[in-house]
Structure formats: structure tokens, C-alpha cells
Amino acid sequence: MVLPRKLPGMPGWPAALGLRLPQKFLFLLFLSGLLTLCFGALFLLPDSSRFKRLFLPRRATSSSSSSSSSSSTRDTELPRSPPAAAEPRHASPAAPRRLREKLRARNAAPAAHTAPASRPHGPDGERPAEVGTGAPRESRAPFRFDYERFRQSLRHPVRGERPDQDPDIRARKMKIKEMMKFAWDNYKQYALGKNELRPLTKNGHIGNMFGGLRGATVVDALDTLYIMELEEEFQEAKTWVEKSFDLNVNGEASLFEVNIRYIGGLLAAYYLTGEEVFKSKALELGEKLLPAFNTPTGIPRGVINLGSGMSWSWGWASAGSSILAEFGTLHLEFLHLTELSGNPVFAEKVLNIRKVLRRVEKPQGLYPNFLSPVTGNWVQHHVSIGGLGDSFYEYLIKSWLMSDKKDSEAKKMYDDALEAIEKHLVKKSAGGLTYIAEWRGGILDHKMGHLACFSGGMIALGAEHGGEEKKQHYMDLAAEITNTCHESYARSDTKLGPEAFRFDAGTEAMATRLSERYYILRPEVVESYVYMWRLTHDVKYRQWGWEVVKALEKHCRVEAGFSGIRDVYTTVPTHDNMQQSFFLAETLKYLYLLFCEDDVLSLDDWVFNTEAHPLPVNHSNFKPKASVQ
Ligand code: DMJ
Numbered sequence: 356m357v358l359p360r361k362l363p364g365m366p367g368w369p370a371a372l373g374l375r376l377p378q379k380f381l382f383l384l385f386l387s388g389l390l391t392l393c394f395g396a397l398f399l400l401p402d403s404s405r406f407k408r409l410f411l412p413r414r415a416t417s418s419s420s421s422s423s424s425s426s427s428t429r430d431t432e433l434p435r436s437p438p439a440a441a442e443p444r445h446a447s448p449a450a451p452r453r454l455r456e457k458l459r460a461r462n463a464a465p466a467a468h469t470a471p472a473s474r475p476h477g478p479d480g481e482r483p484a485e486v487g488t489g490a491p492r493e494s495r496a497p498f499r500f501d502y503e504r505f506r507q508s509l510r511h512p513v514r515g516e517r518p519d520q521d522p523d524i525r526a527r528k529m530k531i532k533e534m535m536k537f538a539w540d541n542y543k544q545y546a547l548g549k550n551e552l553r554p555l556t557k558n559g560h561i562g563n564m565f566g567g568l569r570g571a572t573v574v575d576a577l578d579t580l581y582i583m584e585l586e587e588e589f590q591e592a593k594t595w596v597e598k599s600f601d602l603n604v605n606g607e608a609s610l611f612e613v614n615i616r617y618i619g620g621l622l623a624a625y626y627l628t629g630e631e632v633f634k635s636k637a638l639e640l641g642e643k644l645l646p647a648f649n650t651p652t653g654i655p656r657g658v659i660n661l662g663s664g665m666s667w668s669w670g671w672a673s674a675g676s677s678i679l680a681e682f683g684t685l686h687l688e689f690l691h692l693t694e695l696s697g698n699p700v701f702a703e704k705v706l707n708i709r710k711v712l713r714r715v716e717k718p719q720g721l722y723p724n725f726l727s728p729v730t731g732n733w734v735q736h737h738v739s740i741g742g743l744g745d746s747f748y749e750y751l752i753k754s755w756l757m758s759d760k761k762d763s764e765a766k767k768m769y770d771d772a773l774e775a776i777e778k779h780l781v782k783k784s785a786g787g788l789t790y791i792a793e794w795r796g797g798i799l800d801h802k803m804g805h806l807a808c809f810s811g812g813m814i815a816l817g818a819e820h821g822g823e824e825k826k827q828h829y830m831d832l833a834a835e836i837t838n839t840c841h842e843s844y845a846r847s848d849t850k851l852g853p854e855a856f857r858f859d860a861g862t863e864a865m866a867t868r869l870s871e872r873y874y875i876l877r878p879e880v881v882e883s884y885v886y887m888w889r890l891t892h893d894v895k896y897r898q899w900g901w902e903v904v905k906a907l908e909k910h911c912r913v914e915a916g917f918s919g920i921r922d923v924y925t926t927v928p929t930h931d932n933m934q935q936s937f938f939l940a941e942t943l944k945y946l947y948l949l950f951c952e953d954d955v956l957s958l959d960d961w962v963f964n965t966e967a968h969p970l971p972v973n974h975s976n977f978k979p980k981a982s983v984q
């Protein structure tokens with residue numbers, strides 16, 4: 356509001372009212388009070404108010420009709436504590452006050468992504484001094500991750516040839532490198548920029564998992580190309596990320612898949628190479644995922660529109676629930692997003708997930724697969740170490756390892772979960788094969804999915820780092836499960852394993868249903884071979900891995916790439932015409948590592964995310980090691 360200017364020859368309007376000096380002063384005081392009140396009232400208007408948009412930057416108020424979008428984008432701007440367990444989804448009476456606080460804070464904040472005043476707070480508001488991947492940061496200077504210092508903290512070189520390696524082993528490694536080059540070259544020729552290659556029809560596939568993002572194979576392949584020293588191919592992939600990887604998309608994405616493939620792939624590529632483009636893309640994409648967490652419990656929903664920030668649960672998920680393996684498989688990547696940005700919001704989101712999971716009652720100590728993001732309670736009692744549950748357990752033990760064994764809460768949750776799994780789900784078949792069944796409200800389904808075969812490696816990894824008394828016990832369990840998964844391959848005609856195999860009605864480690872006979876180039880069995888090899892050096896794991904290489908060459912290699920097959924029990928397989936991006940990220944990487952020396956992506960320095968993207972262990976806040984080579 357503007358006061359009328361005093362015109363020449365005319366008295367000013369307080370004077371025109373015939374007021375004396377003290378009265379004029381009181382009048383002006385009253386007027387300025389009135390103005391302040393009017394201005395303040397603008398901030399009490401509802402979120403959708405046009406007025407508020409005049410005073411707040413667009414990000415803070417856009418999508419006001421979708422609470423998920425509005426308040427979560429606010430989260431990306433300023434550090435704040437994890438949401439209280441029952442934070443309302445829609446605008447609350449406290450919202451205007453929070454807005455004012457944010458405005459005040461924004462005025463005080465020097466720049467986006469400055470170092471937070473303190474570390475993210477832990478599950479109960481206490482400082483989880485050991486769960487973060489980085490050091491406390493008290494300064495408010497613009498944040499910069501010290502890449503050189505990180506590199507010096509590594510105990511081993513990340514890649515490289517050993518001149519003294521056994522020539523036969525080296526030849527096998529080179530064969531796998533050739534397979535990777537073949538998979539990449541064909542993708543590049545026929546599908547560059549699409550998500551996957553269709554190797555029979557020689558075109559690209561986009562699918563609907565990544566919300567309009569493209570190049571899933573490029574991002575998934577980056578670190579494998581780098582590790583295998585396929586330099587030219589790595590440069591091709593990097594150039595595509597620099598020039599063509601567009602994050603301004605507007606589609607429905609799986610939070611889980613975008614996290615494990617894109618964010619995991621970009622983070623790993625950054626840590627391996629120090630190229631800023633990978634870091635900045637990972638952080639930008641990470642921010643786009645934040646609105647999914649804006650639920651009453653802070654447990655994210657499974658699907659998010661990367662453009663609008665709207666999120667919802669999968670239509671097939673029981674009663675609007677979120678999936679354990681999805682919201683439980685964010686921890687590693689999100690801690691690294693905080694590590695690289697200095698922005699605590701990412702760590703806060705996943706620490707809050709842990710808090711909810713720690714508090715909820717576990718039937719028989721087990722974690723069911725479906726949880727309501729509204730109430731924080733289980734929606735149904737289906738427990739599985741395969742699909743829907745799998746990588747949640749993996750991320751518990753890896754969180755502990757990634758924290759340089761300081762995140763004791765994650766270790767305890769893992770130990771307790773594994774104890775319950777062993778007690779209730781681990782069974783032995785009549786033929787002596789150990790397997791992990793699924794649990795439906797107390798009733799066992801004697802089936803093991805291909806996905807569950809990662810668990811041999813996980814249990815070995817946990818055993819290796821567990822107490823002496825349990826170490827041998829869990830190493831034996833890991834070896835038995837890995838052996839069972841190998842049997843599921845060995846008992847097929849193609850020597851590749853089915854999607855699921857059963858232990859009932861006289862069947863052992865074979866699929867009984869037509870719909871479970873397919874193999875889509877999955878990695879989980881070779882993943883377990885790698886861990887078992889590195890932790891035992893029993894040569895049978897390398898032999899088993901080589902059997903897989905031969906089977907892939909024989910049954911999955913086609914003229915223009917590798918394809919999944921529809922039935923592992925026939926030697927004239929039908930191809931599914933899909934070269935999955937995880938074949939390049941995981942299957943070929945794990946096979947290659949099986950024939951590398953142990954110090955290539957050493958388990959001392961790295962944990963692999965569930966898509967096999969290596970993320971560094973935080974050695975005492977990346978303290979340089981004197982003996983680094
Ligand atoms: C991969 O995307 C990941 O390993 C995920 O955890 C499970 N499924 C596929 C591979 O089978």
C-alpha cells in the first residue's frame with residue numbers, strides 16, 4: 356500500500372485532519388501497526404493462496420493440492436528433523452508457523468547445500484554418531500566433498516591388472532570382458548538412450564519403471580565398463596550422461612528402481628572417477644525422490660511422478676501399503692547423498708524409516724513385506740527373503756559395513772532378523788538341500804525364488820564380520836544355501852536357474868509351474884558365488900561361475916546382444932528379447948570379479964548396493980591411510 360503524496364500548496368493528510376504533533380505520532384504508530392498485521396495475515400492464508408506465491412519462491416508452494424509434493428520439496432531446501440511418527444499429510448495448523456520459520460531460516464542461510472550445523476539426528480532424536488558416512492560439520496561455509504581425501508582413504512587400488520595372475524584365470528576374466536563389450540556395443544548400436552536393448556528385434560525398450568528417465572542401461576553399465584577398463588566404452592557412456600541424460604521428466608517411476616539403478620549407478624561412477632557430472636546428476640535426482648516420503652509416517656510410497664512430485668502406492672500392493680524391499684533399500688544411497696551434498700535431509704529420511712521399523716512389533720521377530728505408510732503397521736503377514744523382502748536385509752548388514760562397523764543398530768537389527776529367519780524359514784529338504792521358505796501368516800510355502808539366492812552371499816558377508824562363536828555356523832549356512840541355488844542351475848537342461856524352485860511333492864530345487872521356468876539374466880546366484888569365493892577361496896565357486904558363463908554364451912547370446920529365456924528346462928530355448936540393464940550392472944560385473952584378484956573393488960573398501968554398484972566404506976570419515984598405493 357502507498358500513502359498519497361503531499362501535493363504542493365495542500366497540507367499533508369494528517370495535518371488536514373487538524374491533528375497536533377503527539378496525535379500525529381500516535382496516528383502513524385497505529386497505521387504502521389495495521390500494515391504489519393495485514394502483511395502478516397497473508398501468511399495465514401491456505402497453501403493455495405495466490406498472495407503467498409507472491410512472497411515465497413515457487414518451489415515452496417507449488418503442488419499445494421498435493422501435500423506430498425509441497426512439503427517434501429520444502430524438505431529439500433532446509434535441513435529439518437525426521438517427521439514425527441504421525442505428522443499429518445495435509446496442511447496442519449502448525450504449517451504457517453513452519454513457513455515463517457523457513458522464511459527466517461532461508462534469509463539466514465548463505466546458500467543451498469551449505470554444511471548443516473550438526474549431523475542428522477538418529478532414530479530417537481539422539482545423534483547417531485556412527486550411522487552417517489561423514490564427519491560432523493560445524494562450519495557454514497559452502498559445502499564441498501573432498502574427493503582427493505576420499506581416494507586416499509581407500510586401502511586398495513580400485514582396479515588394475517596383476518601381472519602375476521594365473522593365465523587361465525586371466526583368460527576367463529577377459530572372456531567376460533568381451534561379453535560386456537558385446538552387450539554394450541549392441542545396446543549402443545540399436546538402443547542408445549532407451550532403457551534396455553531388445554536384442555532379437557534390434558531396437559530399444561523404454562518400459563514404465565523409470566518415470567520417463569532414459570538410459571537405464573547406460574547408467575547401470577558405467578561402473579562395470581570402468582572396472583573392466585573398457586575406456587572407450589566408458590567415455591561413450593559418460594558423454595551420453597553429460598549430453599543427453601535429461602532429469603526433467605514427468606512420469607511415474609518406481610522409487611526403488613530409480614534409487615538402486617540410477618542413483619546407485621551415478622554415485623558409484625562418481626566415487627570411482629571423481630567426475631562431477633555423476634555427482635550432480637545423482638543429487639538432482641535424489642531431490643526429485645523426496646516428495647515420496649511425505650506420508651504420515653515418513654515411510655515412502657512406492658511410485659512417484661518425477662515431475663509433479665505426486666506419489667502413491669502400487670496398485671497391486673495390499674491396501675495401499677509400501678513394500679519392505681523397496682523402502683528398506685534406500686539407506687546406503689541416501690547416506691551417500693547426504694555425504695556428497697552436506698544436506699542432511701536424505702539421511703534423515705532413511706533414519707526415520709529405520710525408526711519406524713525398529714519400533715513396530717515383529718511377528719516372531721520377522722519383518723512382513725507390506726507396511727502401511729499411513730499407520731506404520733503391517734498390512735499382511737507375508738515374509739520372504741526373496742522378492743518383496745530381500746534387499747531390506749541386505750541393506751542392514753551393509754549399512755553396518757559401510758559405516759566402518761560403527762552402525763551397531765543396523766547390525767543388531769540384522770542379527771535379530773537372521774536369527775528369526777533361521778528359526779522359522781530355513782528348512783532342509785529330504786534330499787539334504789538347505790533352503791529358505793516363504794512364510795504366510797505362520798504357514799510355510801516351500802518355494803525359493805531366484806531373487807532369494809543373493810542370501811548365500813549376504814549371510815557369508817555377515818558371518819565373516821560376526822562374532823567368532825557364530826561365524827562358522829553362518830558360513831556353513833551360507834555355503835549350504837549357495838549350494839542349493841547352484842543345484843537349481845545344475846538340475847536344468849540349460850544350466851541356468853529358473854525364476855523360482857520348489858521343495859514339495861517330491862520336487863527338489865526345480866520349478867514346478869510353467870510360469871516359473873524363465874531366466875531373465877538375473878545375477879543373484881553368481882553374486883553369492885563371488886562372496887563365497889572371496890571369503891573362502893574354495894575354487895568350486897569359480898568353477899560354478901564358469902558354468903554360468905558357458906550357459907549364457909550357449910543359450911542367451913544372440914546376434915545382437917544377450918537375451919533372457921522363457922524355459923530353462925529346454926535346450927531349444929525361446930528368447931524373451933530383452934537384455935536387462937542389471938545384466939551389465941550385476942551379472943557381468945560379478946562374473947568378472949569372480950576371476951579378479953580380491954583387491955579389485957575390495958570388500959575392505961566397498962559395499963555393493965543391491966544393483967552391484969560399489970559405494971565406499973567410510974573409513975573413519977575417509978581418513979587417508981598412510982599405506983595407500
Ligand atoms: C536387480 O535390479 C536388483 O538386484 C534387485 O535388488 C533385485 N532384482 C534385480 C536383479 O534380479
